[in-house]
Amino acid sequence: MPEGQESVVWLNGALLAARLARIDPSDRGLTLGDGIFETIRVRNAVPRQVRHHLARLRRGAEQLGIQIPLTDADISAAFNQTLAANGLVDAVLRLTLTRGTGPRGVAPPANVTPTMLITAAAWVEPPSQITAMICQTTRRNEFSPLSGLKSLNYLDNILACREARQRGADDAILLNTQGNAAEATAANLFVLKGGKWFTPAVRDGALPGIFRARALAVDAAREATLGPGDLLAAEALCFGNALAVRSVSRLDGNEIRANPAEVAELRAILETED
Amino acid sequence: MPEGQESVVWLNGALLAARLARIDPSDRGLTLGDGIFETIRVRNAVPRQVRHHLARLRRGAEQLGIQIPLTDADISAAFNQTLAANGLVDAVLRLTLTRGTGPRGVAPPANVTPTMLITAAAWVEPPSQITAMICQTTRRNEFSPLSGLKSLNYLDNILACREARQRGADDAILLNTQGNAAEATAANLFVLKGGKWFTPAVRDGALPGIFRARALAVDAAREATLGPGDLLAAEALCFGNALAVRSVSRLDGNEIRANPAEVAELRAILETED
Numbered sequence: 021m022p023e024g025q026e027s028v029v030w031l032n033g034a035l036l037a038a039r040l041a042r043i044d045p046s047d048r049g050l051t052l053g054d055g056i057f058e059t060i061r062v063r064n065a066v067p068r069q070v071r072h073h074l075a076r077l078r079r080g081a082e083q084l085g086i087q088i089p090l091t092d093a094d095i096s097a098a099f100n101q102t103l104a105a106n107g108l109v110d111a112v113l114r115l116t117l118t119r120g121t122g123p124r125g126v127a128p129p130a131n132v133t134p135t136m137l138i139t140a141a142a143w144v145e146p147p148s149q150i151t152a153m154i155c156q157t158t159r160r161n162e163f164s165p166l167s168g169l170k171s172l173n174y175l176d177n178i179l180a181c182r183e184a185r186q187r188g189a190d191d192a193i194l195l196n197t198q199g200n201a202a203e204a205t206a207a208n209l210f211v212l213k214g215g216k217w218f219t220p221a222v223r224d225g226a227l228p229g230i231f232r233a234r235a236l237a238v239d240a241a242r243e244a245t246l247g248p249g250d251l252l253a254a255e256a257l258c259f260g261n262a263l264a265v266r267s268v269s270r271l272d273g274n275e276i277r278a279n280p281a282e283v284a285e286l287r288a289i290l291e292t293e294d
Numbered sequence: 295m296p297e298g299q300e301s302v303v304w305l306n307g308a309l310l311a312a313r314l315a316r317i318d319p320s321d322r323g324l325t326l327g328d329g330i331f332e333t334i335r336v337r338n339a340v341p342r343q344v345r346h347h348l349a350r351l352r353r354g355a356e357q358l359g360i361q362i363p364l365t366d367a368d369i370s371a372a373f374n375q376t377l378a379a380n381g382l383v384d385a386v387l388r389l390t391l392t393r394g395t396g397p398r399g400v401a402p403p404a405n406v407t408p409t410m411l412i413t414a415a416a417w418v419e420p421p422s423q424i425t426a427m428i429c430q431t432t433r434r435n436e437f438s439p440l441s442g443l444k445s446l447n448y449l450d451n452i453l454a455c456r457e458a459r460q461r462g463a464d465d466a467i468l469l470n471t472q473g474n475a476a477e478a479t480a481a482n483l484f485v486l487k488g489g490k491w492f493t494p495a496v497r498d499g500a501l502p503g504i505f506r507a508r509a510l511a512v513d514a515a516r517e518a519t520l521g522p523g524d525l526l527a528a529e530a531l532c533f534g535n536a537l538a539v540r541s542v543s544r545l546d547g548n549e550i551r552a553n554p555a556e557v558a559e560l561r562a563i564l565e566t567e568d
Contacts, residue, residue, distance in 0.1 A: 029319055031319065038318075038319060038320070041318075041319045042316040042317070043316070043317040043318070043319055043321070043324055044312075044315075044317070045303055045305065045312060045315045045317055045390075045411050045413060046312070046413070047317070047324065049324050050317055050321065050323050050324045050390070050392075050446070051331070051388075051390060051446070052446065052448035052449070052451075052452060053327035053446050053447045053448055053449050054448065054449060054452055057325070059398070084449075084452075084453070084456075085456060112398060114325075114398060116319075116324070116325065118324075123415065124333070124386060124388060124413075124415050125480070126448060126451050126452055126455045126479045126480045127455050127456075127459065128452060128455070128456060137319050139319060139320070139398075141397065141398050157439060158437065158438045158439055158440070159435065159437035159438060161433065161435035161437070161438065161450075161471065163432065163433035163435070163471045164432040164433060164435065164450050164453075165431060165432055165453065166432070166449055166450060166453075171449050172324070172325070172326065172327050172447075172449070173327045173446075173447035173448075173449045173450075174326035174327055174328070174400060174447075175326070175327050175328060175358075175440055175445050175446070175447045176435075176438050176440060176447075177326075177400050178326060178328055178358075178400055178401075178402060179358070179438075179439065179440075181400045181401050181402070182358075182359060182401075182402060185401065197435065197437045197471045205400045206399070206400045
């Protein structure tokens, strides 16, 4: 939000100052990670790819058995209210949906009202080039349906990110339990090989990202199983998500070839919308 | 808490009515599952195995790089204050520790104050016998250090629990990615075989549970790799955690042998403390 302006969030239908917004200590989003989220790029006050973000949100909610209390139009209106209340034009929206509050225990309660939270942050252009490493600490679980959901369970990714920072890299790539590449800590992977972009398959533990789906839809990339050797031999390597496409200059200390023209083409897909 | 009494929680050093306790919407425990917890049995106003619970909490916090702001004595005092404020004598305490609030993004912020929350619930005796199924929906990731931590990332276990309820069972057993038994959704497994209790190894994705550690320490159980066949052929099968030992009467619809004497011996370990 503009300097001096107090941050405002949308919580269960109400706009209120962030410092007054209260998540209940018994919210299962907090106690058990029982929820999902979406992160949405906003340009010129227009949230991008909303239809796709909300479709993924609904798929996730259905898989978890969480009822979404609002229509897509209601959610879009809430996005716009949140942006306006924060005076934001270029921004990132985050929608968090949890199952709601509950007594102790893993079993989802029968009658529960979901918690829906929308927050907005001013847009900060991420660096277009980064260094990366292949995470040694943990692996992404391609056997879990959670690898296909943008769930609140991000601790494996946090461990990977911490490891990267400790080893002097900007970000990390998670392998799956078989040792194939799955994704970065908050982005999908794009590997240039023979002049074509490839991205790890959902069956290999890749989150079905919104930018990734767009790149597949316009035939700019295709799915493949990719090992660490494929990454190191890449003609270019990018991390892409709904916010940005960042190219990787070094992986585990090894220089990765740059291919500015192909990277620019991939990045240009961010500007398109169907 | 006794009927009519308002529930009280301990939050970052203050006791306050649960309905007034506020978790910040930017708490990373909520937004990313960035935290850990402990669940502690209280009998006759005495929290049990506190030393072991706090040792595990500190191991987890160290692995995640979260600073715990209190000594063990401070935390014990907070437990007692929380119990007294709720008028509870037989209870379950839960301590939740998150990394604290942060801006958007996976990377842990540099300067962050952890959130520590203690809640208490009246003791409700769980059923001593249950039915179970082997989860088909998801697998426990033994490749992740999180399988050794009591982290806030419980969504795989929630999926397993939901599947159990949908299929008419009380609870579920999670296999690891290799297809060996890891644990139940909120308890360790104990399999009687040749008159001895065996429990899945930590390397197979078993949470190093406090009751489990006690059973190993008194030589009542030993670690083993156990497949679904071992579970079905068990001379008795139990789910054990710091709160209770429950015996399984049916697994995937198949009757599991009862062995009341051996189960009683295992359950008796709950009463002991070193």
